[in-house]
Amino acid sequence: MTAVTAGRSTRGIVDLVFRARELSIVLALAVLVAVTAAANGNFLSAQGLKDIFLNAAILALLAVGQSFVVITRNIDLSVGSVVGLVAFTVGDVLAANQGLGVGVAIVLGIVIGCVCGLVNGLLVSFGKVPALVVTLGTLYVIQGLDHAIAHGRQINAVDLPRSVLSLGNGSVLGIPYLPLITVVVMLAVGYYLRSYASGRDFYAIGSSPEAAGLAGVPVRRRVMAAYLLSGALAGLGGVLWLARFGTVVADDAHGWELQVVSAVVVGGVAITGGVGTVYGAALGALLLTTITSALVVLKVNPFWQQAITGALLLLAISVDRVLALRVARILRRRNARHGS
C-alpha cells in the first residue's frame, strides 16, 4: 500500500490525483446536465431533479457495497440476484402479513442479504476460490432459489402495505427517501474507509494481499466483512426496489450486477483493487443513470444508449491505467530522491 506507507507529501499528491478523478466525474455530470437542460428546461425542474436522484438511488447503494469488495481486489457478481431474491421474498412476506411495517421489511431484507454475503465471503476468504467464480456461481444459485420460491407468481403493488410503498415514493422536506438513505449509507461507509485503521486495511489488501497479510492485517476477516457489507446493502437495495416498483417477479434486477460493476469502474474504483472511494462509485452510478435519462430527453435513438455506456467504461479503465502509471512514476522519483 504505497499510498499509505509513503511520506505525507507523497500521500498529498496521490490523493490529489485521485480526487481529480472524482472531480472529473462531477465535471462530466455537470456538462451532461447543462447540455441536456439547455436543450430542455424541464430536465432541471424540481420533478426532473427528483427523478434523477430517485433513479440513481438503488444503483448507487449497490455501487457503494460493490466498491468495498472491489477495493479488496475481489468482485461480487451476485448482487443483482440478491436484490431480486430479497425483493420477492420480502414482498411475499409483507403481502401475507399486512401489519408488518417498513422496519421489519428492511431488517428482513438485510438479514437475507447478509446470509448471501456470508456464503460468498466464506467461499472467497476461507475457501480461497477466486471471487469471480464464486460469485458467478452464487449468482445462479440465488437466482434459482428465487425462481423456486416465486414459482411463476407475481407480487403486486396493491398487495403491499401502504407504509412500504410510501417509502419508495414519499419524501421528507421535498427530498425522496431513497436517495436520502443512499447518501447516509455512502457517507458512513466512506468515513469508515477513510478514517479508521481497519478501513485502511481494505486498501492494503487490495494493493497486495500478501504484503497486507505479512503486515498483520487480518485479510480473511476483512474480505469476509466486505462481502457481508455488499450482501447487506444488496438486501437493503432489494427492499428499496420492492418499495419503488411495487410489482415484482422472480427475475427482477437480473443483469444488474454488470451495471453495478460498470458504475464502480466508471467511478474510479480500480478493478485491480486498492484504489477508489465509495463517493466515486456513487457518482459513477449517478452518471450512468443520468446518461440514460438525458439520452431519452435529448431524443437520442435508444440503440445508442448501451454503446455510450460501454464507451464510457472503456474510457474510465484507460484513464485509470494512465493515472496509475503516472502515480507510480511520481512515487518512484520521490522515493529515489529521498533515498528510501
Add this chain to the structure above:
Amino acid sequence: MFTSPRRFTSVVAMVGLVSLGLAACGGTTKESTSSQAPAAPAQTSATADPNAPIKEGLKVAFLPKQINNPYLTILDKAGIDAAAEYKGTAKEVGPSDASASSQVSYINTLIQQQQDAILISANDANAVCGPLNQARAKGIKVVSYDSDASKDCRDLFINQASSEDVGRSEVKMLADMIDHKGEIAVLSATANATNQNTWIEFMKDELTKPEYKDMKLVKVAYGDDDDQKSFQETQGLLQAYPNLKGIIAPTTVGIAAAARYVSGSKYKGKIVVTGLGTPNQMREFVKNGTVEKFALWNPKDLGYLASYAAASLVSGRITGAEGEKFTAGKLGEFTIGKDAEVILGPPFTFDANNIDDFDF
C-alpha cells in the same frame, strides 16, 4: 500495485459478456405473431366428426416459454383445470429460461411419454419445429398458444386476440379519454418484439383515419420490459414532450411502470396512461385514479380454450381445417380461421367498475 490488470479486466469483460447474453434471454410476456403469409394446410387429410365425444383420460402437456412467467402460469393453470373438466390429465413442464433452444429437450421427453397432445408457447417459431414435427409423426397433436410456432409444425394456433383488434382498440380507447386531441406516445417492450411491433403498426394505421386528425404520435419509446428502464423512458417522454396528453404501453411491464411513475409525480391527472396490463398489477393505479381503463384478454380463458382445442383435436372433433367449429366448455363455440388459427376474441377492457371481479 497493479499486478496484471489487463488479464483481470479481460476476464471480467468476458464474464460480463456471457451474463449479458444470458440476461438478454429473459423473455417478454407474450409474443404472438399474426401470420400473414399464405399457408400450406397442414395434415388435413382426416375428416372431422363434430359430434364425436371428447375421449376420457387424455394426456395433455403444457410447455410454456419458461415456467417462471406469471402470465403463462395463469394460462397453464386454467388449461389444467379445463382438462379436469373433460376428465383428462394435464401437466405443465418447461425450461427456466426463455431461450430459443431450451424447449427442444422437453418436447423430446414428452414424445417418449406418449402424450396425446402438446400445447406450446414457442420461444422461437423455428427452433422447435423439428421436434414438434417428430411428435406429430407419432400421432401427437400439437397446439400452439400465446406465441406461435411456425405454422408448418403445429396443428392449431390459439391466438389471444387478433393483432389488428389490439392495435386499433388501444388507439380508440386513448382517443376517447383525451377527446381525440393532442400528442401521444407509445411505450413498448424491446425494439424488436414481434407482437408489439405488429400492434404499433396497426396503431399507426388507425391514427391515419380522419377522426384522429388532431392526434399526433410523437414517439415510440422502448422500456425493454424492464421496470427501471420503462420508468426512465416514461420520465424522459414527459420531459421531452411537455404537451404530451397520453401514453399507450402495450406491454404489462411498461404500463405498470408508466402508471407507477405518473401516480407519484406532478403529472398525475394530466397524463392518460393506458395499454395492456393485468388487473392485479393495475388495481392500485385504477383505484388511485392514475389509470382510467386498460385492456387485455382474459388469460384464463386463453388457457382454457387451448386445452379444449387440444382435446377436440385428439378426439377427432376437428382436424384444423378452416371453417370447422368446436365448443370449448363454458366459453361456447369457436371457428377455426385461416392458417389453422383460433382467435379468443376482442380485447377486454378493465376499469374501476369491473376490476375487482378479476384476480390474475
